[in-house]
Amino acid sequence: MTTLSIADGAQWLRRFFRRNFKVGIAYVALLALLGVYAGLQPRLFTKLVITATANQGMALVLASMGQTAVVLTAGIDLSVGPIVSLSNTLASTLFPDSVPGVIGVVVLVLLVGALAGLINGLIVVYGRLQPIIVTLATASIYSGFALMLRPRPGGYVPLWYGDLLTRRVFDLIPTSLVLLAFVLIFIWAPFRRSRLGLAVYAVGSDERAAYMSGLNVNRAKVAAYVMAGFLAALAGLFLTAQTSSGDATIGAVYTLQSIGAVVLGGTSLFGGSGGVAGTIAGAFVIRIISSVLFFAGINPLSQPLFEGLVLLIAISLGAARTFTLRNRLETMR
Amino acid sequence: MVTTSRAWLSLHRWLWGLNQEQRSVVIAYLMIVAIVGLGSLIMPQFASPNYLLLQLMKASFLGAVAAGQMMVILTGNIDLSVSWTLNLAAVMVTSIAQGQNERLWLGVLAGLAVGLIVGLLNGLGVAYLRIPSLVLTLGMDAVVKGVTVLYTGAQPKGESPELLNLIVHHKVWGGLPSVVLVWTAISLFCFIVLHRSALGRKIYAVGNNEICAYLSGVKSHRVLISAFVLSGLMNAIAGILLVGYAGRSFNGMGEPYLLPSIAAVVIGGTNILGGSGLYMGTVAGAIIITLLESTLSIMQISQAGRNIIYGLVILGMLFLYGRGSQIRE
Numbered sequence: 108m109t110t111l112s113i114a115d116g117a118q119w120l121r122r123f124f125r126r127n128f129k130v131g132i133a134y135v136a137l138l139a140l141l142g143v144y145a146g147l148q149p150r151l152f153t154k155l156v157i158t159a160t161a162n163q164g165m166a167l168v169l170a171s172m173g174q175t176a177v178v179l180t181a182g183i184d185l186s187v188g189p190i191v192s193l194s195n196t197l198a199s200t201l202f203p204d205s206v207p208g209v210i211g212v213v214v215l216v217l218l219v220g221a222l223a224g225l226i227n228g229l230i231v232v233y234g235r236l237q238p239i240i241v242t243l244a245t246a247s248i249y250s251g252f253a254l255m256l257r258p259r260p261g262g263y264v265p266l267w268y269g270d271l272l273t274r275r276v277f278d279l280i281p282t283s284l285v286l287l288a289f290v291l292i293f294i295w296a297p298f299r300r301s302r303l304g305l306a307v308y309a310v311g312s313d314e315r316a317a318y319m320s321g322l323n324v325n326r327a328k329v330a331a332y333v334m335a336g337f338l339a340a341l342a343g344l345f346l347t348a349q350t351s352s353g354d355a356t357i358g359a360v361y362t363l364q365s366i367g368a369v370v371l372g373g374t375s376l377f378g379g380s381g382g383v384a385g386t387i388a389g390a391f392v393i394r395i396i397s398s399v400l401f402f403a404g405i406n407p408l409s410q411p412l413f414e415g416l417v418l419l420i421a422i423s424l425g426a427a428r429t430f431t432l433r434n435r436l437e438t439m440r
Numbered sequence: 441m442v443t444t445s446r447a448w449l450s451l452h453r454w455l456w457g458l459n460q461e462q463r464s465v466v467i468a469y470l471m472i473v474a475i476v477g478l479g480s481l482i483m484p485q486f487a488s489p490n491y492l493l494l495q496l497m498k499a500s501f502l503g504a505v506a507a508g509q510m511m512v513i514l515t516g517n518i519d520l521s522v523s524w525t526l527n528l529a530a531v532m533v534t535s536i537a538q539g540q541n542e543r544l545w546l547g548v549l550a551g552l553a554v555g556l557i558v559g560l561l562n563g564l565g566v567a568y569l570r571i572p573s574l575v576l577t578l579g580m581d582a583v584v585k586g587v588t589v590l591y592t593g594a595q596p597k598g599e600s601p602e603l604l605n606l607i608v609h610h611k612v613w614g615g616l617p618s619v620v621l622v623w624t625a626i627s628l629f630c631f632i633v634l635h636r637s638a639l640g641r642k643i644y645a646v647g648n649n650e651i652c653a654y655l656s657g658v659k660s661h662r663v664l665i666s667a668f669v670l671s672g673l674m675n676a677i678a679g680i681l682l683v684g685y686a687g688r689s690f691n692g693m694g695e696p697y698l699l700p701s702i703a704a705v706v707i708g709g710t711n712i713l714g715g716s717g718l719y720m721g722t723v724a725g726a727i728i729i730t731l732l733e734s735t736l737s738i739m740q741i742s743q744a745g746r747n748i749i750y751g752l753v754i755l756g757m758l759f760l761y762g763r764g765s766q767i768r769e
Contacts, residue, residue, distance in 0.1 A: 183574070230755065234758075234759065236755075236758050236759075237712045237713060239518070239574075239712060240702070240706050240712050240754070240758060241755070243699060243702065243751075243754070244750075244751040244752070244754040244758075245755075246751070247699075247747045247748070247750045247751030247754070248748050248751035248752065250747050251743075251744045251745065251746070251747030251748035251749075251750075252744070252748065253744075254743055254744035254747060255742075255744040255745075258742070258743075363578055366574070366575065366578065367575070367578070376572045376574065376575065377572075408589060408590050408593060409590050410586075411582070411585050411586040411589045411590075412583065412586025412587055412589065412590050413586065414582065414586065415579065415581075415582030415583035415584075415585060415586040416583055416586065418582050419576075419579030419580065419582065419583050422571070422575045422576070422578070422579045423565065423569060423576065423579065
């Protein structure tokens with residue numbers, strides 16, 4: 108008998124929730140936050156505000172997706188912010204007015220981002236150095252290049268480029284969300300479902316076992332860093348559309364916020380578990396908090412404190428392992 | 441003739457007898473000599489005692505922060521709450537002392553209390569809640585920033601008491617700024633803790649393998665908390681000293697100390713994963729970073745070029761120190 112019974116469905120549901128517990132929490136948090144936001148800002152469900160909210164989070168969402176790939180391999184990428192800056196400054200320096208010109212620059216910037224990620228990956232893998240310190244050094248180098256391109260904010264971004272990415276498709280769905288769907292379907296999903304994607308998870312989970320199972324550990328790690336660089340560059344391009352100018356320091360906050368989004372989304376910093384689903388929720392939570400605090404009328408001087416507290420509590424709940432492990436020994440790794 | 445060849449022989453033997461920890465420290469000090477040499481080629485005044493003492497003074501602040509960071513890194517963790525702990529401690533000093541020498545001790549106490557509390561919270565979160573230090577100290581930094589902004593009303597209050605300025609700037613023995621003596625005292629303390637005390641041995645043990653240390657009877661939770669508390673105190677001390685240096689406190693003063701502190705510790709030969717590293721290396725690392733920044737600013741290299749060279753130097757020294765083993769080994 109091949110028909111599924113209700114019991115099968117219930118069991119599948121149970122398994123689904125148990126497996127995606129942490130991601131579920133992230134989305135519950137996001138929905139709660141949106142609920143509070145809607146309560147404070149009744150015009151939330153107008154097209155304009157929805158678009159603005161989506162735009163607010165998009166750059167961080169893209170950058171955090173890249174960070175997710177690296178964190179899955181049990182690494183970390185501290186150069187995400189500088190790559191965002193680099194892509195922003197490069198784009199604002201090279202952008203012409205014509206459509207083919209802009210497309211060419213976009214492709215070039217994405218390639219530069221991927222190259223930056225490639226350099227990170229190669230040094231980590233073949234230099235056999237720790238990711239945290241390698242990406243710390245390359246962050247400095249990439250931010251230097253960004254500063255070289257744009258010592259002072261400025262540059263040129265064609266108006267139609269900015270409009271294109273920050274408005275709506277068919278005047279209904281924010282373009283940014285369409286872009287996100289595009290990235291998920293055509294860039295992340297193929298990566299995730301490929302052998303490389305599987306290898307990324309395996310490497311983060313247990314590198315030795317992955318190696319002994321015949322997976323190409325080196326290629327998986329490098330691929331994760333390339334993906335991070337590529338998505339960070341994409342985030343920078345989106346940011347360029349939002350700000351319509353180039354600024355070498357604009358990406359600075361993205362590094363730490365992307366790590367926060369990854370952790371909030373339930374991905375383990377030790378690698379091997381998690382994914383972009385939670386990260387997307389985490390990134391939106393981080394970005395929307397400031398708006399919520401603003402509309403709640405909280406004293407602007409207290410805002411950084413509240414943002415910090417919320418971040419701290421959320422991250423602690425997401426990353427605390429005391430609640431998930433059985434005995435004391437297991438807590439130490 | 442015989443004596444010089446004897447000297448070379450013993451030098452040679454000493455060099456080969458060094459283990460990796462010590463070799464990194466030697467390379468670091470050689471790097472200092474190289475930078476001073478290079479700098480004096482570009483600007484003859486570089487090697488002058490006045491300028492070098494000025495560099496030493498600047499390095500003292502970074503040195504204090506790096507000392508605390510080293511403690512935490514040795515246990516296999518990291519402390520990203522450096523900048524705002526430093527800031528809040530500094531703000532405490534100026535707002536409580538309010539420029540009066542009589543109230544200085546009260547301000548200093550308040551500043552140290554800040555460092556102690558932040559360190560304690562960090563340590564408890566890492567040791568008992570098992571929150572990875574990378575994210576916990578990050579969140580803590582954001583919270584401390586919030587507290588500072590709220591407390592100062594986005595504008596720092598008060599100025600530094602004269603006594604504190606004196607402690608930092610006063611020159612003893614014809615030229616040595618007394619803040620360097622403070623750093624020396626801190627270094628002596630850290631050296632004794634790390635290399636001559638039981639706590640130090642436990643810190644290295646926990647960094648090497650926490651499970652083994654715990655099973656061997658080391659109270660690893662206490663060790664972790666101690667490391668973070670020491671780091672918090674060091675950051676607070678750096679903040680207090682910086683108040684004396686600048687004459688006031690301002691928001692954002694801790695920003696330039698976070699990444700250089702990590703870089704100084706790593707350049708000094710400490711393994712970023714913990715478990716190995718010598719304190720004298722961190723001292724050398726702090727000096728190298730300070731000299732590097734000064735040399736680059738003298739050479740009139742733009743901020744952009746400085747960033748690039750900074751990153752390249754860190755990578756270069758990491759490659760010199762020896763890397764991890766391949767997975768097959």
